[in-house]
Amino acid sequence: MGSHAEVDSSSTTESRWSLEGTTALVTGGTKGIGHAIVEELARFGAVVHTCSRNEAELNECKHEWEKKGFRVTVSVCDVTSPSERQKLITTVSSLFDGKLNILINNVGTNKMKPTTEYKAEDFSLIMSTNFESAYHLSQLSHPLLKASSAGSIVFLSSVSGVVSVNVGSIYSATKASY
Numbered sequence: 001m002g003s004h005a006e007v008d009s010s011s012t013t014e015s016r017w018s019l020e021g022t023t024a025l026v027t028g029g030t031k032g033i034g035h036a037i038v039e040e041l042a043r044f045g046a047v048v049h050t051c052s053r054n055e056a057e058l059n060e061c062k063h064e065w066e067k068k069g070f071r072v073t074v075s076v077c078d079v080t081s082p083s084e085r086q087k088l089i090t091t092v093s094s095l096f097d098g099k100l101n102i103l104i105n106n107v108g109t110n111k112m113k114p115t116t117e118y119k120a121e122d123f124s125l126i127m128s129t130n131f132e133s134a135y136h137l138s139q140l141s142h143p144l145l146k147a148s149s150a151g152s153i154v155f156l157s158s159v160s161g162v163v164s165v166n167v168g169s170i171y172s173a174t175k176a177s178y
């Protein structure tokens with residue numbers, strides 16, 4: 001008997017990390033980190049839905065994803081709007097037969113200013129985009145996540161939510177909220 005555990009050759013990295021049979025919603029998947037998350041989840045076999053405010057960009061991304069063989073659907077949603085958030089989850093529910101495994105609250109925005117210069121509109125925009133949308137989408141997704149029997153929610157935080165970084169106090173407060 002050897003001292004090392006035997007390696008099961010049938011358990012490849014791909015099979016161990018497979019997301020085949022799972023569903024995911026990634027907000028803000030047309031650019032940056034959200035775009036990379038959509039591709040990574042789809043590469044591991046998840047069926048993914050994503051949204052942003054720009055229909056033309058969504059359709060361009062969808063076309064590229066189709067060419068790569070990824071299963072990704074898209075719809076326009078401004079996550080700062082409660083009614084659009086509701087519509088997004090209704091769409092996701094109908095696409096995924098009422099079951100969602102992964103919600104990625106990725107959308108985020110920022111305006112960097114000294115705290116004394118922030119206006120009420122700045123506060124409202126950053127709070128609704130980063131905090132309120134993630135909170136409400138998590139609430140709305142709860143029945144779908146529960147129905148899947150294996151639901152996870154991911155929030156895109158930031159180092160600025162943990163330590164003092166000069167990127168704006170409102171952004172930092174939203175990132176510390178999750």
Ligand SMILES: NC(=O)c1ccc[n+]([C@@H]2O[C@H](COP(=O)([O-])OP(=O)(O)OC[C@H]3O[C@@H](n4cnc5c(N)ncnc54)[C@H](OP(=O)(O)O)[C@@H]3O)[C@@H](O)[C@H]2O)c1
Pocket residue numbers: 027028029030031032033034051052053054057077078079080105106107108109129156157158159
């Ligand atoms: N980049 C970093 O270094 C960094 C560091 C720490 C944390 N983060 C966090 O990571 C997340 C992603 O950052 P990122 O830099 O990848 O962002 P990004 O490149 O600016 O992309 C943001 C995505 O969200 C969409 N979006 C923005 N506002 C939206 C809204 N109101 N409704 C729907 N979609 C909206 C954008 O599309 P449209 O504008 O076309 O709608 C885009 O697809 C954010 O939560 C950010 O705070 C980023």
